Amino acid sequence: MERKYPHLCAPITLGRTTFRNRMFSAPMGGTDITNDGCIGPKSIAFYELRAKGGAAAVTVSECMVHPQTDGSHAYHLDESILNSLACATYTADAIRRHGAIASLELSHSGMYSGTYMIDKSKQHGMTQWGPSACVRPDGVQVGELTVEMIQEIVFAYGHVAELAKRAGFELLMIHGGHGWLINQFLSPMFNKRTDEYGGSLENRCRFAVEVLKAVREAVGPFFPIEFRLSGAEFVEEGYGLDEGVRIAQQLEPYINLLHVTAGTYQRTFGITHPSMFTDHGRNVYLAAEIKKHVKVPVATIGGLNDPAQMEEIIASGKADVVYMARALLADPFLPRKVAENRDDEIVRCLRCFTCMAERAATSTRRCTVNPLIGRECEGDEVTPALVKKKVLVAGGGPGGLYAAYTAARRGHQVVLCEKENELGGILKSEQALPFKYEMYQLTGTYEKLARDAGVEIRLNTEVTKEYAEKENADALIIAVGSEPLVPPIPGLDGDNVVVVNNYYREKDKVGSEVVVMGGGLAGCECAIHLAQEGKTVRLVEMQDELAPDANVRHRPLMLRQMEEQGEKLTVCTGHRALRATASGVVCQNKDGREVLVPGKSVICALGQRSRADVVEQLRDAAPFVRVIGDAAKVSTITNAVYWGYHAALDI
Numbered sequence: 089m090e091r092k093y094p095h096l097c098a099p100i101t102l103g104r105t106t107f108r109n110r111m112f113s114a115p116m117g118g119t120d121i122t123n124d125g126c127i128g129p130k131s132i133a134f135y136e137l138r139a140k141g142g143a144a145a146v147t148v149s150e151c152m153v154h155p156q157t158d159g160s161h162a163y164h165l166d167e168s169i170l171n172s173l174a175c176a177t178y179t180a181d182a183i184r185r186h187g188a189i190a191s192l193e194l195s196h197s198g199m200y201s202g203t204y205m206i207d208k209s210k211q212h213g214m215t216q217w218g219p220s221a222c223v224r225p226d227g228v229q230v231g232e233l234t235v236e237m238i239q240e241i242v243f244a245y246g247h248v249a250e251l252a253k254r255a256g257f258e259l260l261m262i263h264g265g266h267g268w269l270i271n272q273f274l275s276p277m278f279n280k281r282t283d284e285y286g287g288s289l290e291n292r293c294r295f296a297v298e299v300l301k302a303v304r305e306a307v308g309p310f311f312p313i314e315f316r317l318s319g320a321e322f323v324e325e326g327y328g329l330d331e332g333v334r335i336a337q338q339l340e341p342y343i344n345l346l347h348v349t350a351g352t353y354q355r356t357f358g359i360t361h362p363s364m365f366t367d368h369g370r371n372v373y374l375a376a377e378i379k380k381h382v383k384v385p386v387a388t389i390g391g392l393n394d395p396a397q398m399e400e401i402i403a404s405g406k407a408d409v410v411y412m413a414r415a416l417l418a419d420p421f422l423p424r425k426v427a428e429n430r431d432d433e434i435v436r437c438l439r440c441f442t443c444m445a446e447r448a449a450t451s452t453r454r455c456t457v458n459p460l461i462g463r464e465c466e467g468d469e470v471t472p473a474l475v476k477k478k479v480l481v482a483g484g485g486p487g488g489l490y491a492a493y494t495a496a497r498r499g500h501q502v503v504l505c506e507k508e509n510e511l512g513g514i515l516k517s518e519q520a521l522p523f524k525y526e527m528y529q530l531t532g533t534y535e536k537l538a539r540d541a542g543v544e545i546r547l548n549t550e551v552t553k554e555y556a557e558k559e560n561a562d563a564l565i566i567a568v569g570s571e572p573l574v575p576p577i578p579g580l581d582g583d584n585v586v587v588v589n590n591y592y593r594e595k596d597k598v599g600s601e602v603v604v605m606g607g608g609l610a611g612c613e614c615a616i617h618l619a620q621e622g623k624t625v626r627l628v629e630m631q632d633e634l635a636p637d638a639n640v641r642h643r644p645l646m647l648r649q650m651e652e653q654g655e656k657l658t659v660c661t662g663h664r665a666l667r668a669t670a671s672g673v674v675c676q677n678k679d680g681r682e683v684l685v686p687g688k689s690v691i692c693a694l695g696q697r698s699r700a701d702v703v704e705q706l707r708d709a710a711p712f713v714r715v716i717g718d719a720a721k722v723s724t725i726t727n728a729v730y731w732g733y734h735a736a737l738d739i
């Protein structure tokens with residue numbers, strides 16, 4: 089068989105271990121950890137699915153090596169904990185039995201220990217330890233590790249490495265990037281020591297080298313060891329790519345794979361985890377440059393989800409391996425689809441950060457486009473229905489499409505009706521925003537999956553009670569979504585007013601000076617886009633806070649984008665819109681005074697409301713009825729897809 093992406097599909101040997109292709113699953117961790125620090129069954133199933141999906145290596149994330157000085161990620165491998173080795177062994181085995189290599193990431197968070205996994209209530213009860221004493225930006229005191237403590241941590245790396253090997257892991261990723269302990273030693277920003285662990289580059293690398301030697305000693309000469317290095321830190325006081333190259337050269341003798349990531353978790357989150365506002369593969373150049381100066385194979389990572397781009401990276405010699413984190417949440421089967429020339433079936437990551445936000449908020453996993461994430465234990469196979477039924481889906485947004493696709497996979501006869509002449513529902517509006525174009529494209533992917541599964545799609549077809557009854561379906565899934573909220577503010581019916589959902593088809597109506605009414609997620613993103621187009625934008629919002637509906641990871645990055653628009657974008661919070669006029673929006677400001685926020689065009693982005701009347705009309709139109717997505721409650725695409733999936737399983 090001729091593979092469409094031969095370089096991505098070519099095996100690679102590191103140490104004496106051969107990996108089946110060049111697509112590796114990056115660490116994504118820290119959920120479903122038992123109280124005594126073991127990997128729970130949900131996490132085992134999560135890692136297993138990544139292996140089943142075809143990744144060559146699956147990294148189990150952040151095993152803490154020295155709980156006495158680290159409390160970040162809770163998961164640790166320790167013989168004194170009943171079950172610890174057993175859980176690790178079950179995990180490695182769950183990965184290995186699908187032909188992937190199980191890898192374990194060994195980590196220590198150093199001065200940032202306990203910040204986001206354990207210390208959620210910000211009690212700062214733990215002592216934080218780093219290369220140098222300091223006070224963290226959040227006011228937490230950090231103590232300087234003594235040489236004895238450093239030696240103890242080095243020893244712990246070796247000990248945990250030995251246990252990991254015993255448990256069946258066949259690759260170890262030593263986490264030396266993202267601002268955690270080893271990175272803190274490498275970095276002139278954190279490391280102010282004057283002893284043999286600080287100062288010169290060689291001294292700053294000493295801790296990393298000692299750790300790598302201890303791990304090598306524990307696992308033997310042929311076992312592959314990988315080092316995760318931020319190629320550059322992207323902060324003035326940190327190291328840049330030049331030093332990244334020199335650090336790589338120092339570490340090269342001790343490793344089999346150099347994994348080049350970027351930035352630090354605390355300071356450059358949007359570089360370490362490239363957001364929708366940046367290019368795919370924005371960090372590849374770091375790996376490519378370092379690769380020119382080392383002989384050891386190099387891996388790259390960061391916003392990669394396109395097989396053609398990844399093929400080019402390997403083919404052109406920029407890197408030897410590509411790692412993906414979020415892309416494999418969106419579609420764990422991406423590597424298998426690449427290998428089987430089914431890349432048009434890949435569900436792409438939207439870089440919406442639901443995954444990371446959910447983890448921060450509830451310590452669970454979720455993905456907008458993949459309803460199974462975090463719930464793999466419940467089984468990734470869609471069970472065929474015992475009795476085949478006729479299913480009618482009203483509404484062709486993401487939730488309706490996913491419900492239809494899932495019902496068809498179960499063997500039901502499925503008809504999906506969309507009242508407009510195009511599928512997508514609320515996602516249609518995203519086509520106007522280049523940074524959200526992938527969200528728009530999701531419709532096309534789901535449509536393909538649904539059609540291939542046998543769904544009949546009828547456009548320009550509204551499901552009324554009469555229509556549904558005539559169809560005589562056994563099950564009806566109501567996915568009619570929501571409609572824009574246009575409050576009775578005078579002037580909103582004016583010719584110069586465009587409702588944000590319609591902007592994609594009424595772009596021409598929007599001039600060079602615009603007022604955006606409403607500072608929720610939709611209003612803010614539209615304002616960014618208009619400013620990027622060179623327009624002068626003023627955003628008015630009644631509350632003091634912008635975009636409370638955005639998730640905690642996306643929101644700060646989006647607010648930064650707003651700031652970066654400079655004078656093009658002015659934000660007027662605490663402004664209650666009174667009326668829209670031909671020359672702008674008259675608002676009441678916080679002092680109670682009326683002010684005109686000027687702008688000849690007005691975008692109305694004041695929220696959505698469920699299509700409750702349609703739902704009520706359809707409630708008794710079939711024996712089994714389920715309301716999903718915005719039609720049930722104005723919410724997220726994540727919920728629409730998740731509820732759609734389960735509605736289809738419940739039929």
Ligand SMILES: Cc1cc2nc3c(=O)[nH]c(=O)nc-3n(C[C@H](O)[C@H](O)[C@H](O)COP(=O)(O)O)c2cc1C
Binds near residue numbers: 114412
């Ligand atoms: C949900 C989630 C959890 C993550 N957890 C870890 C982790 O435990 N250890 C780590 O080194 N990196 C972690 N990362 C960072 C990823 O490994 C990766 O470096 C980053 O997401 C960029 O890759 P991507 O653009 O392919 O997502 C995590 C990323 C995500 C999305």
